[in-house]
Each structure stands twice: as C-alpha cells, then as structure tokens.
Amino acid sequence: SQTIHQWPATLVQPVGSPLSLECTVEGTSNPNLYWYRQAAGRGLQLLFYSVGIGQISSEVPQNLSASRPQDRQFILSSKKLLLSDSGFYLCAKRTTGMNTEAFFGQGTRLTVV
Amino acid sequence: AQTVTQSQPEMSVQEAETVTLSCTYDTSENNYYLFWYKQPPSRQMILVIRQEAYKQQNATENRFSVNFQKAAKSFSLKISDSQLGDTAMYFCAFLMPSGSRLTFGEGTQLTVNP
Numbered sequence: 001s002q003t004i005h006q007w008p009a010t011l012v013q014p015v016g017s018p019l020s021l022e023c024t025v026e027g028t029s030n031p032n033l034y035w036y037r038q039a040a041g042r043g044l045q046l047l048f049y050s051v052g053i054g055q056i057s058s059e060v061p062q063n064l065s066a067s068r069p070q071d072r073q074f075i076l077s078s079k080k081l082l083l084s085d086s087g088f089y090l091c092a093k094r095t096t097g098m099n100t101e102a103f104f105g106q107g108t109r110l111t112v113v
Numbered sequence: 114a115q116t117v118t119q120s121q122p123e124m125s126v127q128e129a130e131t132v133t134l135s136c137t138y139d140t141s142e143n144n145y146y147l148f149w150y151k152q153p154p155s156r157q158m159i160l161v162i163r164q165e166a167y168k169q170q171n172a173t174e175n176r177f178s179v180n181f182q183k184a185a186k187s188f189s190l191k192i193s194d195s196q197l198g199d200t201a202m203y204f205c206a207f208l209m210p211s212g213s214r215l216t217f218g219e220g221t222q223l224t225v226n227p
Binding site for chain 2: 032034036041042043044046049051057059088090092094099100101102104106107
C-alpha cells in the first residue's frame with residue numbers, strides 16, 4: 001500500500017499561533033518523504049525532504065520546521081504562523097526501484113488569519 | 114540544482130482534440146526520471162506518465178504520450194482525444210535516481226471545452 005494519511009484537511013489559525021501538520025505513510029520502510037506548499041493556482045514549492053529518521057533537508061529558510069520522529073511519520077511545524085504561511089500543504093512519499101514515483105496525501109488547506 | 118520550466122500557464126482545447134503541454138528542464142546529469150502529474154480540482158496529485166532518461170523510447174499511457182528530447186532537455190506531454198475529465202493543472206517533475214530532491218515546474222492549467 002502507498003497510502004498517505006495527512007491531517008487535518010482544513011485548518012484556520014490566527015497569526016502568531018503554532019502549527020503542527022502530521023503525515024503518516026504506509027508501505028516499504030525508510031521511504032523518502034517530502035513537504036510541499038502550493039499557493040493558489042501555482043506550482044509546488046519544496047519545503048523539506050527526509051531520507052530517514054531524524055534526517056531533514058530544508059529547501060526554503062523560513063519560520064517552518066520539519067521532523068521525522070519515526071520511519072513513517074513526517075511532521076511540519078511552526079512556532080508562530082505568519083499570514084504568508086497560508087497555502088495548500090502536501091505530504092509526499094517517493095517509492096524507489098524501476099517504477100519510482102511520488103505518492104501524495106490529500107493535502108491540508110491552511111488559512112492564517 | 115535542477116530546474117523545471119513550464120512556459121504555458123494556461124491552455125485550452127476542444128473536447129476530442131489533441132493538445133501538447135511543454136516542459137523544459139536543466140541538468141548536467143545523464144540519468145534521471147521525468148514525470149507528468151495531474152492535479153484536478155480536488156487537488157489530489159495523480160501520476161500521468163513517467164519517463165526514464167536512459168530509455169530512448171517515448172513513454173505512452175493510453176491517450177497520454179510524451180515527446181522526450183534529451184539533447185534539447187525537453188519533455189512535452191501530448192493528450193489525444195481530450196476529455197472533459199482531463200481539465201486539471203498539469204505539472205512536470207524531475208527526479209534523480211540516486212537523489213532525493215523531487216522538483217516540479219510551475220504547472221499548466223488545462224481546460225477542456227465541450
């Protein structure tokens with residue numbers, strides 16, 4: 001199974017509040033995991049990716065952080081949200097081998113007010 | 114770092130006709146993967162087609178086919194017999210086999226008109 005569980009689906013948070021988005025994946029162990037953000041009608045901006053537990057690569061310096069406490073768990077966090085953090089957040093998992101591809105969660109629509 | 118460019122923000126096509134979406138990329142590597150993903154209004158990302166750079170033959174999946182020009186670093190998607198359900202945002206993406214960074218273009222919004 002390549003199922004990706006991402007929650008919540010929708011979130012409205014005030015400016016300055018903390019954030020925690022959780023993503024859990026099924027399937028093979030030690031997957032590559034990704035967090036993307038998508039502004040309305042725009043492309044996918046890679047925020048973080050992880051190749052293993054505790055291993056996080058940051059693509060965009062900002063007030064967001066990511067953690068991978070377990071093999072199949074990837075968490076996106078913020079201590080204090082900004083208005084510019086609003087967007088659609090997608091968690092993804094990459095499969096390896098000849099048929100490599102990325103599978104995506106359903107996404108979280110975050111609105112910072 | 115690899116970059117992916119989609120120069121057509123929006124396109125439209127009549128139902129049953131053929132449309133081609135463009136994608137170019139920049140890399141110094143010889144072996145890599147290229148993808149086209151579809152994002153319908155539900156915003157769920159769906160893999161349309163995959164191409165391995167070492168394969169000279171263009172990938173085909175039913176009505177979807179690619180024109181992969183490795184020397185020109187071009188990877189276009191052709192949709193034949195367009196259907197209303199093809200209306201979506203289409204993203205081109207690049208991935209190194211041994212790497213981890215999966216890079217997307219800005220997307221092309223395709224509208225299929227009845």
